[in-house]
Amino acid sequence: MSDYATSLGVQYLKATKHSREEIFEKRREEIAPAEPFKQKQYEGAPVIELPKVAPPDASLWKALRERRSVRKYRDGQMDLETLSALIWAGQGITGRIGNYLLRTAPSAGALYPIETYLCINSVDGAPPGLYHFNVPFYHLSLLAEGDYGRELGERAMGQPMCWRAQVVFVWSAIPRRTMAKYGSRGIRYIFLDAAHICQNVLLAAQSLGLGACPIGAFFDDEVNHLFGLDGEEETVIYLASVGIPK
Template sequence: MEHYLNRLLESRGWHFISYCLLLIILAGCNSGQAPKAYSQTVLSEVALPQPRLSSSISLEEALLKRRSLREYSPRPPELAEVSQLLWAAQGITGKDYPFRTAPSAGATYPLETWLVVGTITGLEPGVYHYKIASHSLEFAKRGDFREALSNASVFQQHVKLAPATIVLTAVYERTTERYGTRGGMYVYMEAGHVGQNICLQAEALGLGTVPVGAVDEQAVAEILGITGSNQVPVYIFPFGHKP
């Protein structure tokens, strides 16, 4: 028996299995303490309607119908629809621990969610930060920044014409401090998870959106008012009602 065990330990197959097990353990571990999951910033706070937990459209139907949409109706989205989109992106779903709607490597939650508003019923035009813990919006800056955001997105006109845009930023250190250089890859994976949630929730609401990755990070950071911070813009989602 010992002879066969030694041969197994020396085999390439065992090394591969050990490597896979190590990755699984690292991805699932946590320190036992909730990580810093959101920033406390800005001026005033806007309470959001509670998200609904059921829908008349199935997940399969949302997957079937989802398309990238670059044209939007002039009808502004309602605050309840914005609330639902933000919850789908990063909302808390756990009771004893603040797990979210999208998976995160080691529950490090490196992403922050912002909202650049032009025309949303119940919201003044400006920049808002999604405060995940209380499911509310922190009002950061007044003004319509859609044209500036369009310019920072390689002049994509649908960003300018959309009623509002969700902006994801990354605090890489939350993940790289645990996983080293691989943490950067995990951050991008998480942005993809969140992005798909946004796209599918938009479809379920009868809204449309399109993921945009071509952004000038420095220019977007200036719009959000986070220049010089450890947040880096990584992904934006202009959205609105279908025409």
């Protein structure tokens, strides 16, 4: 169809392609780095320390074979160790080179543009609410206490997973972190980064006997507002519900 070639998506893909002919000549936009460049900190927010993870003795191959998107969950609480394992799978630190904190998931240029937020509905040891995961300190900062699952679900086009799951992961991007190095092509990398993180969490959930579902359908700025994000310097790009399967 003619709309395909002129669509914003195709124009973007074309405009951000690398080719042998242009790789050295093509002008890259000059984008100032994010300030502060470091991982986000919520100074003064109440903190929930995450227990250290004892990796379950589970086979990657089994998890790959058996993973399916699970959208129905049982009532009940997830324990904090299990939540910690899921978080670690997504963004745990596994190495260090200079100031770079290397993670379980790869990141283009080791720039780590993705921040992890949680909507906790039912976890033993963490009251329901909205949280931010502090990567270097390995703790959760409580941003707002309360039952936000339904509100998040309404903003995710009414998807009940958001209030029935024990926890919903909400991943935002701070595009400048990656765009300052890669220009607009960096947008491609940001979504790839998020997908790596999400898949780690999905496979970890499978290994732990939980069910999970990635969520791409949501009203962007409505979810941004819930987490106090401006939608430009930082914007939510992906969600995943994780719960005890029915």
